[in-house]
Amino acid sequence: MGGKTAAKVGQSGLDKKTLLNFLHQMLLIRKFEDKAGELYARGKIAGFLHLYNGEEAVAVGAISALEPHDLVITHYRDHGHAIARGLDAKRLMAELFGKATGVAKGHGGSMHFFDASLGFYGGWAIVGGHLPLAVGLGLASNTLRKNQVILCIFGDGGTNIGYFYESLNVAKLWNVPVVFLCENNLYGMGTALHRASAIREVYRKAAVFDIPAERVDGMDVLAMREATVKAVAHARGGGGPYFLEAMTYRFRGHSMADPILYRDKSEVEEWKQRDPIILFQQRLREEGVLTPQDLEQMERETDELVADAVKFAEESPEPPLSDLHEDIYANP
Amino acid sequence: MPMITYREALHHALREEMTRDERVLIFGEDVVAYGGAYGVTSGLAKDYGEKRVFDAPIAEGVIAGAAVGAAMGGLRPVAELMTINFALLAADQIINHAAKVMHMFGGQMSVPLVIRAVGGGGAQLASTHSQSLEPMFAHVPGLKVVTPATPADGKGLLKSAIRDDDPVLFIEHALLYRVRGEVPEGEHLVPLGKAAVKREGKDITLVAYSRMTLVALQAADLLSQEGIEAEVVDLRSLRPLDTETVLASVRKTHRALTVEEAWRTYGIGAEIASRIQEEAFDDLDAPIRRISGVEVPLPYAKNLEQAAIPDAQRVMKAVKEIFARTGG
């Protein structure tokens, strides 16, 4: 599969608390997603719902490399990124329920999570459309001397649209501090990468703009962190954009509407052998960082967080009808 | 008051706002060495530095998208798209992003940006370079669309647009850059969303915007010689749309004709006519009529192009028909 794998846990230089927190976040994302899928089937959540199962290590590893004042901007498959960035699971679930307490007051839904106070600048649902925004945010960071790095996340499908090339070109030209992170899960909806992209190594598409680019094992949370730490340092140091291609796989369908007719069960099973959560648990156990009690406690805590989120969402009010006419303009 | 051109008035507006607010910056196609396709940004890079005035590649999607991102990041960008025809390549960013950020994310953030583009025909640039696409954009809630007709309004509206906290599509007209007019020096603001009565009259209301305001004024002068006093309302902003000024005029004149360069079907005139009949039906002495660009791709040949763009003669003819039908 290729992609750099990080050194052993013991050599990662990270303390136990940080390592356990990574596992905690990945578990929370997985459980949040499973619950969201279940609630969708029960009609509590509507619209498009794109789940992140299987890709948790990408969000958790990469976002852990950011400072609080940095920004995350991502595509519509945004639940994992939001949780990894620390958005409140309660308010995320409420957003899925279309409730007033949601992170976008119920105006955005699954694809449009947003929390300005945490530097989470959206979920965007036009494929590739947020890459130019990342360039603009990088421009603002440079112009206003904010020393901010913008982590811009998108899928492999998003590397075939004109925006991708236009944005990489301008990012390099304007030397903006943007880390482009492609989640290569090998499919854009039901179209395999090799049917949509003339080259299969996505990172090579960035290399033509003289942007440093590399492939990372997206099933390895520590590899993701290590690569992103390097990329962020490059961008923050004035080196301009950096490109990461995370090799990963989504375990579930593209959205809840997807009957998954385009890939073999054996392929899915093979990738599930590399479940990022199981792999990381194993490594932490081998290194003696994770005890069975730790894990048990973590399972319980994350179950509770998800249950609380659902309860909060259920009990929250719908947005008032007056919302329909508010916030269209800042200066009406 | 100094008489300056529309181009100079816009230039002054940019200069004054850049001086006033460090967060204002300009980027777009050919804004530095070339000075903007129509010369509006000429000299600004030299005076304000290339950190605040810089070229972008011919990549409209990224120009508009970077403006949205820059605005979210705390700047007040003025992005230049060269012409409205090319705004079609940026329509996704303008409509799907700029117009959505505020409401879709629950009011957490607005995007104070201006996108400048040139619209309109009449320079024999043929069908891909001569369009009046403002109705398409004015259709979209979340956007503001401004179309100045005079140098003074050009300056005042551009300054207001830059200070506004919402995304503004600022559409200049290709044939107006050399038009001169009196323009107040220094602070001169024209509010967005306010129409102006550009000529008073008691007999009929001509509702126009952008260059068609000048055409309507010309027609009004000619009509005056024939004893018809037309009132000319310049909409100035298409969204927000100032219906009140239009209604007040129609309540006085009891007749209305809309004049637009854009195509007729689903157009600005249709919207104005609808609003008048909803609010002031009983004040009308005659059906509202519309003059608009002929519904064809605008051809290159001079005679064909001229025949497709409304002029004072067509306006006069329509006005006379209205009076012939209803009596003076």
Ligand SMILES: Cc1ncc(C[n+]2csc(CCOP(=O)(O)OP(=O)(O)O)c2C)c(N)n1
């Ligand atoms: C411009 C645009 N075209 C098409 C779509 C419909 N669409 C939504 S997601 C998607 C697939 C994107 O795949 P990828 O970028 O690889 O992300 P993934 O879903 O695999 O995470 C498509 C075609 C869209 N949202 N935007």
Ligand SMILES: [Mg+2]
């Ligand atoms: Mg994909």
